[in-house]
Amino acid sequence: MTQSNLAIGLIGEKLAAQYLQRKGFKIIAKNFRSGRTEIDIIAQKKEKIHFVEVKTRLSTKMGMPYEAVRRWKVGHLLKTASFFLLQTRKKGHKLSLDVVSILWDGANNRVESLQHFENINS
DSSP states (O other): OOOOHHHHHHHHHHHHHHHHHHTTTTEEEEEEEEETEEEEEEEEETTTEEEEEEEEEEEETTTGGGOOOOOOHHHHHHHHEEEEEHHHHHOOOOEEEEEEEEETTTTTTEEEEEEEETTTTT
16 A cells, blocks of 8 residues: 555545544544454444444545445455454444445545445445
């Protein structure tokens, strides 16, 4: 991953966390790792824990940001979410695997679009 891509990813994760907090989510963890897989944001709203993958792009030349979350990625995220639940001993919560998709206009330093997809594994 290039330095530029890393910077854009960090911007996206910050924007996604701010968005989720405005929507009433409590951020539990950021950048939770298990092996080679990372969950960008783990948040809770009421009795549901949301495992959030954030995808940020500067253009749609390679498709929409959310389209980068393929089936194999979902499988890795689910395993990492299970590890988080075991490690933290969180029980009795509903679970959701979410994607926050952000198009970022770097030239004007603004969000072109932000979409939140809940329960993508349903």
